[in-house]
Amino acid sequence: MKNGGPILCILSLAFIFSCQMDKKPDNALLFSKNNLVAWCIVPFDSVERTPEERATMLDDLGIKQLAYDWRAKHLPSFSDEIKALKNHHIGLTSIWLWVEPDSGRILDNSNEEIFKMVRQNNVKTDFWVGFSNRYFEGLTEEQKLDSAAKVVEYLEKRAKELGCGISLYNHGDWFGEPLNQIKIIEKTGLKDIGMIYNFHHAHSQIKEFPVLLNSMLPYLKTVNINGMKTGGSQILPLGQGDQELAMLKTLKASGYNGSIGIIGHIENADVKVILERNIKGLQSLLKAMGDDQALATY
Numbered sequence: 001m002k003n004g005g006p007i008l009c010i011l012s013l014a015f016i017f018s019c020q021m022d023k024k025p026d027n028a029l030l031f032s033k034n035n036l037v038a039w040c041i042v043p044f045d046s047v048e049r050t051p052e053e054r055a056t057m058l059d060d061l062g063i064k065q066l067a068y069d070w071r072a073k074h075l076p077s078f079s080d081e082i083k084a085l086k087n088h089h090i091g092l093t094s095i096w097l098w099v100e101p102d103s104g105r106i107l108d109n110s111n112e113e114i115f116k117m118v119r120q121n122n123v124k125t126d127f128w129v130g131f132s133n134r135y136f137e138g139l140t141e142e143q144k145l146d147s148a149a150k151v152v153e154y155l156e157k158r159a160k161e162l163g164c165g166i167s168l169y170n171h172g173d174w175f176g177e178p179l180n181q182i183k184i185i186e187k188t189g190l191k192d193i194g195m196i197y198n199f200h201h202a203h204s205q206i207k208e209f210p211v212l213l214n215s216m217l218p219y220l221k222t223v224n225i226n227g228m229k230t231g232g233s234q235i236l237p238l239g240q241g242d243q244e245l246a247m248l249k250t251l252k253a254s255g256y257n258g259s260i261g262i263i264g265h266i267e268n269a270d271v272k273v274i275l276e277r278n279i280k281g282l283q284s285l286l287k288a289m290g291d292d293q294a295l296a297t298y
Contacts, residue, residue: 239281
């Protein structure tokens, strides 16, 4: 018994360590309604709702998180947006930030205005950073990486001053490639930068998705989902593609436990109708997946 004690202890510790290594984050309610984030609903709305009307719409749909996509005309009502969201108990999880080379500065006047209003309203959120491909025109791969890393370091510093964070957003082109974004994050050496992955900007990556997902997992914060069909339309309602079911199954099996974006990205349409259509499509996909626990939340 005296000799067996240490051996049993070592075996027990090895078993516990093995279980911890195999254990994935609990994501049983990954696709639940409470985990949905509304995205692309501010500029893509033929009704052109006011902040109060938009918050009421989200409340009626049971969506409790908003990622704020904007155009310059929406900035004057940003403070009203914050107030309306608070009144309806809807979280502002993120704000769009698009980097263009035209102004000669990293942040143009509109982006500076966003930063100013975030400070004034004491908003704690995440900036979703996308780059115009013109920012990298004429540069070598090494120069692109160096340039992007410097900008990301600057934006991370500016965001941190506000108590906010940043995540890199795949919007196509060089910067939108997930593996390039991972290289950028590694180049900065910063540990708090996230990634946002959009199905609707990744039709060319459908076959690669499982491998890409495995690489992105340490950084991934939100996945914005969409109907997916090889060679199909960029924006397709959930449930009307032939690939998104398998992709959602892969996402769930990976252990990913971030948020799920539900998009309203249709020009000249009532965004409430589009969101309702995508929610209904997601429900059909959850039924096909046998995900009764998430389905019960709708």
